[in-house]
Amino acid sequence: MTTNSILSLKNIRLQFGGIIALNDVSFSINEREIFAIIGPNGAGKTSILNCISGFYSPQKGQIIFKDDVISKLPPHKIAKKGIARTFQNIALYSGMSTVENLMAGRHAAMKQNFLTGGLFYGPGLNEEIKHRAVVEKIIDFLEITALRNKPVGTLPYGMRKRVDLGRALALDPKVLLLDEPMAGMNVEEKEDMARFIIDIYETLHIPIVIVEHDMGLVMDISDRVYVLEFGREIASGPPSEIVSNPQVIDAYLGREEANFATREKDER
Amino acid sequence: MGFDLPCGCHNATYKQDITIIRTRARLIWTLFGLLFFFSLPYFAPVVITQILENIWVTAIAVMGLYLLTGLAGQISLGQAGFMGIGAYTTAIFADYFGLSFLFCIPLSGLMAGTMGIIFGLSSFKIKGFYIAIATLASQIILTWLFAHLEITQGAWGYAVSYPTIFGHEIGRGWPIYTFCLVVLLIMTYFAKNIARTKTGRAFVAIRDNDLAAKVQGINIFVYKLIAFFLCSFFAGVAGSVFAYRLGMVTPEQFMLMQSVWFLGMLIVGGMHSLAGVYLGTAFIIIFERMIKIIGPTLQNILPSAMGGSYIAALSLIVFAAIIIIFLIYEPRGLAHRWETIKSIYRIRPFPY
Numbered sequence: 001m002t003t004n005s006i007l008s009l010k011n012i013r014l015q016f017g018g019i020i021a022l023n024d025v026s027f028s029i030n031e032r033e034i035f036a037i038i039g040p041n042g043a044g045k046t047s048i049l050n051c052i053s054g055f056y057s058p059q060k061g062q063i064i065f066k067d068d069v070i071s072k073l074p075p076h077k078i079a080k081k082g083i084a085r086t087f088q089n090i091a092l093y094s095g096m097s098t099v100e101n102l103m104a105g106r107h108a109a110m111k112q113n114f115l116t117g118g119l120f121y122g123p124g125l126n127e128e129i130k131h132r133a134v135v136e137k138i139i140d141f142l143e144i145t146a147l148r149n150k151p152v153g154t155l156p157y158g159m160r161k162r163v164d165l166g167r168a169l170a171l172d173p174k175v176l177l178l179d180e181p182m183a184g185m186n187v188e189e190k191e192d193m194a195r196f197i198i199d200i201y202e203t204l205h206i207p208i209v210i211v212e213h214d215m216g217l218v219m220d221i222s223d224r225v226y227v228l229e230f231g232r233e234i235a236s237g238p239p240s241e242i243v244s245n246p247q248v249i250d251a252y253l254g255r256e257e258a259n260f261a262t263r264e265k266d267e268r
Numbered sequence: 269m270g271f272d273l274p275c276g277c278h279n280a281t282y283k284q285d286i287t288i289i290r291t292r293a294r295l296i297w298t299l300f301g302l303l304f305f306f307s308l309p310y311f312a313p314v315v316i317t318q319i320l321e322n323i324w325v326t327a328i329a330v331m332g333l334y335l336l337t338g339l340a341g342q343i344s345l346g347q348a349g350f351m352g353i354g355a356y357t358t359a360i361f362a363d364y365f366g367l368s369f370l371f372c373i374p375l376s377g378l379m380a381g382t383m384g385i386i387f388g389l390s391s392f393k394i395k396g397f398y399i400a401i402a403t404l405a406s407q408i409i410l411t412w413l414f415a416h417l418e419i420t421q422g423a424w425g426y427a428v429s430y431p432t433i434f435g436h437e438i439g440r441g442w443p444i445y446t447f448c449l450v451v452l453l454i455m456t457y458f459a460k461n462i463a464r465t466k467t468g469r470a471f472v473a474i475r476d477n478d479l480a481a482k483v484q485g486i487n488i489f490v491y492k493l494i495a496f497f498l499c500s501f502f503a504g505v506a507g508s509v510f511a512y513r514l515g516m517v518t519p520e521q522f523m524l525m526q527s528v529w530f531l532g533m534l535i536v537g538g539m540h541s542l543a544g545v546y547l548g549t550a551f552i553i554i555f556e557r558m559i560k561i562i563g564p565t566l567q568n569i570l571p572s573a574m575g576g577s578y579i580a581a582l583s584l585i586v587f588a589a590i591i592i593i594f595l596i597y598e599p600r601g602l603a604h605r606w607e608t609i610k611s612i613y614r615i616r617p618f619p620y
Contacts, residue, residue, distance in 0.1 A: 053483050079485035091480035093473050095540065104469040108485030114494060117465030118458040125283075128465060132282040171484060 004031045006066060006207055007052070007083075007175050013060035014047055014231075021047045022058065022231045029175065034201055034208045036218045036239075039228035040251060045211040046088060048228075049177050052209075053085050054078040066174070080108045082174035086164045086181060088211075094153035098144060098163050101152055102135040105170030109134075135170060142166045142196060158189035165196065169204075176200065178210045182217060190214065194221055215252075219243060227251065286464070305449060309442035317445050319557055324448040325510050327549040330533050331459045331542070332502025337531070338539035339468055340495035341475030342391060346403040347530045349410030350500040352522030353380040354507025356414065359426035359517045369431035369438075369512060373451065376508035377501040383410075384500025391492045407524050414519035425518030428511045444513055451509050455502060460542055462498065471495055532587060536594050538601020547602040555590070559583045 008028030014021045022044045029035045037045045050056045052063055054075035063071040070078050093101050110131060116124035139145055142162050147155060152163055161181060168176060181197065182190045194217055201208055212218050218225060219239040227235040227242060229251045235242055242248055279285040289295050309317045329351050336342050354376035361367045361375060387406040391399050414420050431438045431447065438447045462468050470491045473481040478488055511517050529552065537548020559582055566582070598605060 055479070055482075075482035076485050076487045079483050085483055087480065091477045093476035093480070095472055095476050096469070100469060100472075104473045104481075104486075105484055107466060107470055107473075110466045112466055114462050114465075114467035114498065117467050118462045120457075120461035120465065124461070124465060128286060129282045132286070136282070167480075167484070 005029060006031050007209075008064050009048070009052070009061065010064065011061040012048075012051060012058045012063070014044075014051060014056055014058045020231055022051070025061075025228070025231070025233060027226055027233075027236060029207055029209060031207055032205070033223040034197070034210060034221055036222035036225045037209065037211045037228060038213070038215070038218055038225060042230075043228040044231040045228055046179055047231075049085060049179050049209070049211060052078075052177060053083060079171060082172065083177065084168035084171040084173035084175070085177035086161075086168050086179055088179040088183060090157075090160045090164050092152045092160055092164055092167070095151070097149050097151055098139070098147045098155075098166075099132075099135060099149060101163055101167050102138060102170045103131060105167035106131045106135060108171055138166050138169050141169075141199070158185055158192075161185070161189075161193065162196070165193075169200065173206055176206050176208045178208060178212075180211055180213065182212060182214055190217060197221060288460070306446065309445045314441075317442075319553060321445050321448050321513055323546075323550050323553050324445075324452040325506055325513060326530070326533070326553060327545055328452055328455050328509065329503050329506035330530050330537075330545045330549050331455060332499040332506070333530055333534050334539065334542065334545050335459060335462065335468075335471065335502065336495045336499035337534060338541075338544075339463060339471035339475060340492065341471075342388075342395070342492060342495060343397075343400040343531070344403040344496075344499060345400055345524070345527050345531065346387065346407040346410065347499070347503050348522040348524070348526035349407040350380040350384055350503035351507035351510065351526075352410060352414055352517075352519070353383055353500075354504030355511040355517045355522070356420055356426070356507075357504070358508040358511045359428045360419065362428060362431070362512075363426060369433075369508075372431075373505055373508045377504040380504025380507065381497045381501035384496045384503075385493050388493050388496025391496065392489050404524070407527050411519060411523055414522060420519070423519060425516060426511075427516050429515070431512050438512075448509055448513060451505065455505060456542065459502070463542065467491070467494060529587070532591050535591055536601060538603030540600070541603040543606060544601045544603030547606065551602060552587070552590075555586070556583055559586060 005028035008026075010026050012022050012025040025044075025048060027035075037048060039045050047056060051058050051071070054070070054073055054077075058071060061071070062069050065078075065081060065083065068081070070081065070083075073081075093104060096104065110127055112124050112127045116122070116127075118124070120128075139148060142165065144159065144162055144166065147159060147163070152160060155163065165178070165181065168178075178197070182193050185193065197208060197210065198221055200206055210218070210222065219242070222239060225236065225239050225242045226233065227245075227248050234247045234251060235245045237245075277291055279290075284290065289298055305320075308320065329347055332350075333344060333347050336344050357376040357379045358369075358372045362369070362372050367375075383406075387403060390402045394402065415422055420426075429437075430440075430444065438444055463471075470481070470486045473484065473486055474488055474491055474495075481488060507522075510521075514521075533548040533552045534545065535548070536551055537546070538544030563582055594601065
């Protein structure tokens with residue numbers, strides 16, 4: 001594994017009034033890995049993503065993306081640097097069709113303004129066609145060709161999640177942050193989504209940060225796992241180490257059950 | 269995007285897919301429609317052309333509101349005020365400085381647009397109903413200024429002469445009718461293309477989900493200001509044409525009630541489509557006219573205790589009723605109804 005880190009968090013501390021949401025969180029993501037963040041409800045997983053994409057500004061610590069400190073930048077500037085994300089509860093533009101949602105995702109890459117766009121001739125038109133081609137590639141990649149002109153408000157849940165992923169890809173991301181991409185899905189949809197995540201990682205070479213509750217899945221697809229409890233790191237490492245880490249088992253199952261689990265394991 | 273193509277017609281390139289007039293039938297219908305409306309003043313009675321002129325001018329202002337309210341989701345109650353800025357700009361520059369309309373119309377738009385940006389600055393911190401109140405304030409400030417500033421000549425207002433082109437006056441009758449229609453078509457072209465390119469998508473993104481818009485790299489504040497600018501720009505152009513057409517500019521033409529009417533037209537027509545702008549504007553203006561015609565008749569029929577002074581308020585009462593009915597039964601407006609009718613026709617006789 002290369003040690004070229006693309007995104008790193010250093011001693012992040014995030015506070016809401018008296019509540020410490022994140023305390024001394026540090027990790028760095030390499031250019032070639034799927035990095036999973038797990039933890040019980042309210043551990044601060046989504047807060048980490050919100051800090052990275054600029055919704056929250058941490059009181060202490062730095063977020064560094066490719067040698068630039070991004071922790072004080074507004075969200076749209078961070079997005080333009082190439083950090084894309086999806087949302088836990090889908091945040092699509094429900095009034096637009098799938099194609100338009102993805103085209104809206106190309107916003108950062110488009111150079112024209114409302115004057116050339118309004119003329120719709122020459123550069124304005126050429127840009128539309130050029131980016132449309134890019135968007136169609138993403139649509140093919142995610143196998144949502146049939147939904148191209150459907151308003152996303154009418155799509156089923158699993159498909160909307162997929163369009164959300166597509167819109168994040170439309171940003172040409174250097175890092176992709178996925179906030180519970182498989183929440184509320186059935187097994188089949190989960191498998192599809194896992195396949196897409198692995199495809200994105202392997203064919204487009206985009207490092208992925210994934211926050212997810214489905215342990216089995218996380219352990220299967222991720223290269224490194226970071227475990228969070230009450231805003232603090234309790235473990236990090238490859239999945240094989242994490243599953244046998246007693247602290248992680250405590251956090252997830254509680255002490256009684258943990259003993260029970262280990263006992264069961266011993267018996268086997 | 270998204271309309272169904274007839275059988276045997278396939279899009280082979282992305283350019284074809286984003287073309288609006290895609291089939292020959294559509295082209296013929298469009299040309300036929302244009303020909304009809306351009307030739308109308310030659311055979312239709314003057315009353316009809318006057319109503320249509322009024323619709324063309326008003327539609328430009330409502331189109332601006334469509335960009336701001338329909339696409340970007342910011343409610344504006346100040347559209348008439350910005351229209352007034354356009355009208356006064358034209359009055360002053362055309363009569364005092366004798367400038368051509370080719371210069372006056374864009375200038376009016378820019379003046380109104382600049383004011384729009386100034387009043388839109390508040391959208392940085394506030395949204396929703398609060399922004400509506402802020403624009404309401406702008407409307408009241410502007411009407412007050414029109415009535416009290418020296419440069420606007422108070423209640424007297426200005427007289428504006430008809431525009432001239434190459435020494436010829438674009439006067440009463442078909443010339444001014446054509447003038448209004450041409451400006452409307454140019455503005456429609458711009459509005460439609462703005463709506464379906466980068467800027468329009470950014471507007472809808474802000475309306476539908478501003479958090480997601482942020483992480484997609486859209487600078488929300490800048491795009492809200494662009495929306496306010498465009499909205500007021502359209503209002504300014506509308507005001508300019510309005511001044512040329514009517515030949516006079518006075519403060520009471522740009523009162524708050526007019527702004528409310530504009531918003532009402534947008535609601536009745538359907539906020540999310542350009543067709544709605546046309547349909548809503550036409551619907552309300554024709555309706556208002558009809559009430560003016562049947563009003564006196566009603567006055568004679570009704571007993572004096574009921575009729576009389578109440579007739580004056582009739583158009584307002586009916587207007588209010590129309591808005592409520594539309595909000596309840598057809599919140600997506602006439603444009604949606606029109607789409608439904610079109611698709612029923614298209615898939616006939618297999619409605620499933």
